[in-house]
Amino acid sequence: MKFVNVIVLAASVAAAAMAAPVVAAEKAPVVIPPPPPGKGQIVFYRTGTMMGAAMGCSVNEKGQKISSLGSGKYFILVTEPGRHEYMVKSEAKDFLALEVEPDETQYAMCKIKMGMMSGRPDLRPSTEAEFVKAGTNRLVDADDMGPGAGALRPEEVVKALGK
Amino acid sequence: MPAGVTGMGEIIHAKSSGGSGASGELVLTARYLEVDGRRLRLRSLQMSAVGKDQMQLALAAAQAFGPFALAVTGKNIEIVKGRIGLAKTAEAFDLPIKTSVASEAVGAPR
Numbered sequence: 001m002k003f004v005n006v007i008v009l010a011a012s013v014a015a016a017a018m019a020a021p022v023v024a025a026e027k028a029p030v031v032i033p034p035p036p037p038g039k040g041q042i043v044f045y046r047t048g049t050m051m052g053a054a055m056g057c058s059v060n061e062k063g064q065k066i067s068s069l070g071s072g073k074y075f076i077l078v079t080e081p082g083r084h085e086y087m088v089k090s091e092a093k094d095f096l097a098l099e100v101e102p103d104e105t106q107y108a109m110c111k112i113k114m115g116m117m118s119g120r121p122d123l124r125p126s127t128e129a130e131f132v133k134a135g136t137n138r139l140v141d142a143d144d145m146g147p148g149a150g151a152l153r154p155e156e157v158v159k160a161l162g163k
Numbered sequence: 164m165p166a167g168v169t170g171m172g173e174i175i176h177a178k179s180s181g182g183s184g185a186s187g188e189l190v191l192t193a194r195y196l197e198v199d200g201r202r203l204r205l206r207s208l209q210m211s212a213v214g215k216d217q218m219q220l221a222l223a224a225a226q227a228f229g230p231f232a233l234a235v236t237g238k239n240i241e242i243v244k245g246r247i248g249l250a251k252t253a254e255a256f257d258l259p260i261k262t263s264v265a266s267e268a269v270g271a272p273r
Contacts, residue, residue: 095178098175099175099190099192101207104207113184113185113216120183122185124213125213
């Protein structure tokens, strides 16, 4: 019996050891590169809650998809300064207008709220502090971006960070 | 710059609270201040705000009341008078120094 306990304990320790680096990697702070000179950028993100986890939050501008946001993911949109209006849509639409300033980074969060037949995305203004607190640290896959330009692909983020 | 100078801002985005616990939203920007008959352009005002969302409450209500939980609304946001917002100047701007202030500064101990 004691032998079984030792095996269970050893397996638990091994599992914890294997899990630890993963947890540590997930907690690594996300570094957002500054926008190119004269441009502005918006970090769109989504928290990793269970509510509507299976749904994507597709961000559009002028009828063209910029990128989808899965649960717990973010993307960086580099764009021209000025007023921009973004739309998310499922069984209902939601809009968010932002004033993009040159050389500044803004934040916007998508949440999935309850709907009649399926979840409804809700796009709202946010802050860097909220983004950090949310712990969102996975960049949207390149496959989920576009065709609208502006959403930085993973390799472009690495390049912008100078790595 | 004298206290009480006036200026102009703009509401970029406003949305009232809605069903399913969605909160109200407000995004403002500062355009300029009127100083000595001239306009000092401003940029990068940090004053977007959202009200408290009630999405978790709506979700909990759905367990008990089904689709009637869609009627649960979030809270609106109110930016009260006197709230401080940070903005940047968008250009270099020379301000005339008042004579009385200048003479006081000369006589002041260092």
